[in-house]
Amino acid sequence: MQKGEADVLKVGVIGASGYTGEEIVKILAAHTGVKVTVLQAIVENEVPISKIFPHLEGKIDLVCKKPNLKKAGESADLFFLALPHTVSMSIAPGFLKEGKSVIDLSADYRLGVEEYEKWYGVKHKDTPNIKKAVYGLPELFRDKIKKAKLIANPGCYPTGAALAIIPLVKAGLADVNTIIVDAKSGATGAGRKAHISLSFSEVDENMKAYKIDEHQHKPEISMVIEKIAGKSPNVVFVPHLVPLNRGILSTVYMDLEKETNDVKINQIYKDFYKKEPFVRVMDEGGLPALRDVQYTNFCNIGTKVTGKKVIVVSCIDNLLKGAAGQAVQNMNIMCGFAEDEGL
């Protein structure tokens, strides 16, 4: 999709009241190429979005309406769906049929039908569009994203893990049957919901592993690796909840296919990402800190060789590179904006 001469792109956000929706709106409000014309969410009262998120006051004063897809379709050309899994697939087809572009931040279009139904426990309602969807990881699929009408925006854990894994697999150096992803996420990763296990008093000063090998992001990580390795990998994925708000630090362990050293591995990563606007590889010996990527769309990466293993540490802000930021990055690519516009 190309925006017209002199025109500003009209965009809508469906699901604007969650953490991800909030971030998308915040970015778009400062984006020079678009105009937000639709905000919808399940809200009690239809009030300006700045009443829900006071930091938006003076930046955007559009009213956040209750869901009405017909009206939405009349008012915008591209839609971000910041909706729970299993909801997007009921909504995307309508927009697509009208020729709109859709960037879906749920998991509904990321996996094949079979995997999806196995891991999400529901029947998929829009199988035709799964095949048309492009997995929105620009570092791997930029060319396809340019031409896409439907983007399956990657999950937060898969983004951090994939960016740490891809270069070594591409270089043919990773034994893809030995990949361990030990990921640590802040609390916004779980979304904006009322649940005792997410209450401050439970999360603060606490830490735990959860859903070992049962987390729905595991098949997504495997799917990305398979696309580049050409064969099904064996991934162990252990997510942890840590007491902070934003960010994921992933520590990835991979067996090397042949001996090498720190300098060479670091160079492979530097080369792979050298033109990427949002991936920074630390100098050899350096390790990233979450702080350096929070509130940004960057992924910072450090590498370390120890014996036959490579350890790669990646950091992202789960709400930006892991969700809203990457979604806007995808929009920028789709629509011909500068890739870092607004980011």
Next chain:
Amino acid sequence: MQKGEADVLKVGVIGASGYTGEEIVKILAAHTGVKVTVLQAIVENEVPISKIFPHLEGKIDLVCKKPNLKKAGESADLFFLALPHTVSMSIAPGFLKEGKSVIDLSADYRLGVEEYEKWYGVKHKDTPNIKKAVYGLPELFRDKIKKAKLIANPGCYPTGAALAIIPLVKAGLADVNTIIVDAKSGATGAGRKAHISLSFSEVDENMKAYKIDEHQHKPEISMVIEKIAGKSPNVVFVPHLVPLNRGILSTVYMDLEKETNDVKINQIYKDFYKKEPFVRVMDEGGLPALRDVQYTNFCNIGTKVTGKKVIVVSCIDNLLKGAAGQAVQNMNIMCGFAEDEGL
């Protein structure tokens, strides 16, 4: 109530699954004079309490049952009610009629009928017992507590505020129409519930004032002051939520009735509390930190004179001196145990 020769007191906890209940059970499990024989709460499954709170494993393995007051009454002689406001008043009368002792941690027996109904918005269902209830602040009412059958255990904010205010009022030095309580509380003060405003992502790194002059602990603070001043005071109470788990720091401002100095005021506080096992007054010039009282039943206090005003800072652990610890302190006084047993 006196515990029998050679006997161990049998106690029950109704509402054992909240933060306060958890703390009471933890303290009682290590108390040498009592045996916990009843644990009840609204739970999905009746499991050992150590399945709900794993840190209790090996310390107490009693099953936490669904509420059944008849059975409870058959098995214990003293009950802690760690229940929401408006629930206790339906439950306490039954236990009292059977001759049991009750320590109620809700607000149901703290205020007069009129004040209660005004601030809690419900009709009081057990007015006869309100008059028999003793307000369980040992530093003021120890003698009455000794003989009580029903204790209205003080609220967390009122405990911190009252201990900061009382000595100056008792000394006739406070203008009770000028009292400001600026209180900062951690998140467990709100109890164990699922609510977005209490979720980690909302509370972490955040801070806010709330319910200015509308918090139901305001009349409780006034009530305590009135009891010692003999007249109705004018209290401004501003509670704040701060991003930590346990504790309340109260900064209290009072106009002096006559000029004085730091040394004299500090001495008044030291004298007032010198025999108290759980109140420590800092040396003149010293200010308390929350850290020094967390996980203890202590209240630490610092004083400072500036012009015509006194500033008093008090720190308590809201779950201990502000709830469960004070409740056990009251039990110890009622039952003739050493006042600091288990604490």
Next chain:
Amino acid sequence: MQKGEADVLKVGVIGASGYTGEEIVKILAAHTGVKVTVLQAIVENEVPISKIFPHLEGKIDLVCKKPNLKKAGESADLFFLALPHTVSMSIAPGFLKEGKSVIDLSADYRLGVEEYEKWYGVKHKDTPNIKKAVYGLPELFRDKIKKAKLIANPGCYPTGAALAIIPLVKAGLADVNTIIVDAKSGATGAGRKAHISLSFSEVDENMKAYKIDEHQHKPEISMVIEKIAGKSPNVVFVPHLVPLNRGILSTVYMDLEKETNDVKINQIYKDFYKKEPFVRVMDEGGLPALRDVQYTNFCNIGTKVTGKKVIVVSCIDNLLKGAAGQAVQNMNIMCGFAEDEGL
């Protein structure tokens, strides 16, 4: 100072390695009207600033040099001094003599000589320039700022307090002898230093009041009030350290000169700030949360009347509206940029 046609303003930051310096550089890097040409700080090695603050990588790659004022003066026209108190006054005169503009973020030019020497405990070395300095609170002194060559950028606590106090004093409704400022600050307020009392293990989950009536921001708050009230006020100032990174919430208590109500007071604040780009007054009944201003240059304010008192709550990000953001706002005003450029 007016920037020339077609020109970009060349600016320098002296003291670029602290928290405040970091924020200034971050803002300036995205500012469309300036070019950062000088970065200096006491650093061990002269490396690109993005090696010190990795999040700046790709945004600015200027080397942060060791202090050399002569070289600095040759390369820029306006300087931000993000230096400790007592250091700025040795450095500003040189720049001023060369005709440069200076925005000093230390306290060196905020107070009169006598007050300064009393509260900071050192002799002032640049008394002539004190009188020329303009106190950089745009909401009060915008017109003077426009023509200033030397800005005394306000302290963080005074900014939050003053914005909460000014409208009531201006309206003639505040008894300026009754002002209490109970302020709660995050840890970055203390700057970037190694001190046990600022270590994570001491600050986390902790809270304390400190320097009651002895904090050097007390005379600064009084000075601002005196400027608008025309007489010396009596201010009680109690700062607290709370366990979060960024932000100050100030709860201000003032006696009213005459009876009024919530609606009127709220309207007075709304009217006073209605044209201000960086102050938002909540609707009557609303209270600000720190979250809504973090990472922004905004000050959010809520008001509440109770009996004869007004309570005003203000929130700012101490590093932005309380330091770097306000400094850039001042530069924008001095240099004729849009006041919110870069902010």
Next chain:
Amino acid sequence: MQKGEADVLKVGVIGASGYTGEEIVKILAAHTGVKVTVLQAIVENEVPISKIFPHLEGKIDLVCKKPNLKKAGESADLFFLALPHTVSMSIAPGFLKEGKSVIDLSADYRLGVEEYEKWYGVKHKDTPNIKKAVYGLPELFRDKIKKAKLIANPGCYPTGAALAIIPLVKAGLADVNTIIVDAKSGATGAGRKAHISLSFSEVDENMKAYKIDEHQHKPEISMVIEKIAGKSPNVVFVPHLVPLNRGILSTVYMDLEKETNDVKINQIYKDFYKKEPFVRVMDEGGLPALRDVQYTNFCNIGTKVTGKKVIVVSCIDNLLKGAAGQAVQNMNIMCGFAEDEGL
């Protein structure tokens, strides 16, 4: 060592002013079998320990003196050395020569001479006593601890890792060349020091991996495994700093020597620890949370099999089971107290 009839054991703490010293003193103050007679540390002024740690007021009021080993030796029979690495080895020999018992919490007696000198970068000054030292992990070496005069109290990371690894190695099921320890520690693990990297503003909301494969606890973990496996293992150790105060969560990955399942592995762990007073193995499917062990001497463990790998998660409080608590547990074993006395 057996405490005498009717006697109470006299103990001293050298290095009482750090986090570990603080915890030891706190535990000993409530221990029924000992009397603390010596407190020494590098302090500016010799004041009661409760002036340094206000929460100890009323519990112990011994003065904390400047170091004087001669005086110390005259006043106690058993010493805890809560000292930095490389200091203990200068102090322990003196006490041992006088027949005192020593529990050293530094690393000075944990490793062989060669390993020690390699990892700690200094010459060992007391090699004769290295061989006499018993590694104080009760779950492995209880019988030797009973007879020991010198205990090398384990490091915090090695305690958490070893307790997770040992049962599988003992069962002959672990390929000891495939062990990965991904450990996440709170900030008190670094001790009580002033360092910018440990300041609140740097640690809060942040996270990072550090010293990958270069941490001095790596050889200690290997040493423990070698003692039970009979051969040198290959351990990858990646420590992380997370924003909380107390606790280490270790996620350990090990390849299985033969296929098995969740039930069997969980049973192996349950059997191995069934008599241990301070290790709790979660039921199959369960995972520990840090919260459940904080402020206790417990280690909680969960197990999970996935394909050919076992994942074991362990949680400890780094200051208790990882330091002071385990030290007192060792004293209890050495001196014939109940193993959980004071804990």
